[in-house]
Amino acid sequence: MRRFIVLALACGVAAAAAGAPTYPVAAGSTLQFQGTQQGEKFVGAVRSYDAKIAFDPADTAGSAFDVSMQLKTIDSKSPERDQAMQTVDWFDTAHFPLATFRTVAFRSAGTGWVADADLSIKGRTKRIAFPFQFQKTTSGAVLDAKVALDRLDFGLGAGEWADDSMVGHRVEVWVHLVLAAPAVSSAATKPQTKAAAQRPR
Amino acid sequence: MSLRSTTEAWGALARVFHWGMFVLFAGLIGVGYYMVDLPLSAAKMKIYALHKSVGVVMLVLVVLRLFWRTIDRRPASEPMSVWQHYAAVVAVVALYALMLVLPLSGWAYNSAAGFPLRWFNLANLPALMAPAPALKAWAKSAHEMAAVVFMSVIGVHALAALKHHFWDKDRTLLRMLPWRKGTH
Numbered sequence: 001m002r003r004f005i006v007l008a009l010a011c012g013v014a015a016a017a018a019g020a021p022t023y024p025v026a027a028g029s030t031l032q033f034q035g036t037q038q039g040e041k042f043v044g045a046v047r048s049y050d051a052k053i054a055f056d057p058a059d060t061a062g063s064a065f066d067v068s069m070q071l072k073t074i075d076s077k078s079p080e081r082d083q084a085m086q087t088v089d090w091f092d093t094a095h096f097p098l099a100t101f102r103t104v105a106f107r108s109a110g111t112g113w114v115a116d117a118d119l120s121i122k123g124r125t126k127r128i129a130f131p132f133q134f135q136k137t138t139s140g141a142v143l144d145a146k147v148a149l150d151r152l153d154f155g156l157g158a159g160e161w162a163d164d165s166m167v168g169h170r171v172e173v174w175v176h177l178v179l180a181a182p183a184v185s186s187a188a189t190k191p192q193t194k195a196a197a198q199r200p201r
Numbered sequence: 202m203s204l205r206s207t208t209e210a211w212g213a214l215a216r217v218f219h220w221g222m223f224v225l226f227a228g229l230i231g232v233g234y235y236m237v238d239l240p241l242s243a244a245k246m247k248i249y250a251l252h253k254s255v256g257v258v259m260l261v262l263v264v265l266r267l268f269w270r271t272i273d274r275r276p277a278s279e280p281m282s283v284w285q286h287y288a289a290v291v292a293v294v295a296l297y298a299l300m301l302v303l304p305l306s307g308w309a310y311n312s313a314a315g316f317p318l319r320w321f322n323l324a325n326l327p328a329l330m331a332p333a334p335a336l337k338a339w340a341k342s343a344h345e346m347a348a349v350v351f352m353s354v355i356g357v358h359a360l361a362a363l364k365h366h367f368w369d370k371d372r373t374l375l376r377m378l379p380w381r382k383g384t385h
């Protein structure tokens with residue numbers, strides 16, 4: 001019972017914080033990263049993730065991205081490499097199956113936005129700047145982002161794997177989220193958002 | 202010893218190709234059997250990278266060697282029976298074919314598996330094909346089987362050379378030995 005109350009409170013807090021409409025993630029979305037192995041680039045995809053995208057350009061204080069990624073579902077088109085990534089030296093998914101990404105604040109930048117966010121991988125959290133484009137579409141919105149990370153910041157491939165020429169330190173994360181229209185109830189409580197959604201592009 | 206072969210003996214370049222590639226292939230096969238059972242580590246990847254880099258060198262060497270063979274003279278065959286002569290021709294053709302198949306099947310396996318091909322940490326070489334799980338197992342078997350057949354044919358080739366030397370007491374072996382002039 002107590003657990004239920006805590007859960008209900010947590011949900012209430014989350015709902016209050018995310019005043020902006022929440023966009024369900026639709027088919028066609030990809031969460032990928034590009035790394036370098038022995039001088040050759042490769043792309044890995046996180047097949048399973050859960051993304052709560054609440055965003056309203058007019059209400060950044062009420063906006064929030066909350067993403068959790070199942071690292072066991074990484075697919076880089078090489079069974080050997082995928083297996084290696086699961087080991088203690090890399091993502092150590094036996095102990096840290098999830099990576100999480102939670103925004104803290106939003107600010108507009110040029111034609112897009114930048115979110116300050118806490119990214120947690122392998123038990124290490126780092127505050128990163130996350131530049132992204134958010135485009136409304138007739139069916140919802142599209143969110144695109146590209147951000148470069150240093151794998152060593154998260155303890156990925158330390159020790160004998162630390163050599164940059166073997167596995168590049170720099171990893172680019174590519175996000176392409178196709179978002180469906182927010183639920184009607186959410187839009188109804190936010191008339192300004194509804195107007196924004198109907199604004200011709 | 203002249204660079205080119207004479208009618209009596211192999212030249213210096215032919216002997217360098219023969220013995221140099223023998224030493225490198227012996228190393229590759231030894232490292233090859235050793236590395237496949239290593240647990241995953243950065244060291245394992247480095248050993249693989251070395252095996253692949255030397256393998257690419259071998260591919261270049263065998264092409265150069267074949268080219269040299271076409272423009273070089275060839276020592277006259279020692280007297281031997283017709284079947285021995287044809288057996289020797291078959292063995293030589295098989296050896297050259299295997300010297301091509303070994304690096305090419307390794308490269309194909311590497312490409313099908315989607316592994317990078319970094320040559321001595323200097324340059325990346327292109328893949329022979331896009332990653333293909335179906336071809337990967339096939340190329341791996343081809344590479345392994347080619348190694349086994351190669352070792353077998355080398356064994357027969359070496360035994361034949363020793364037979365010529367100790368049984369027939371001719372100069373077939375002497376004219377290829379690295380330290381012999383072979384002209385008398």
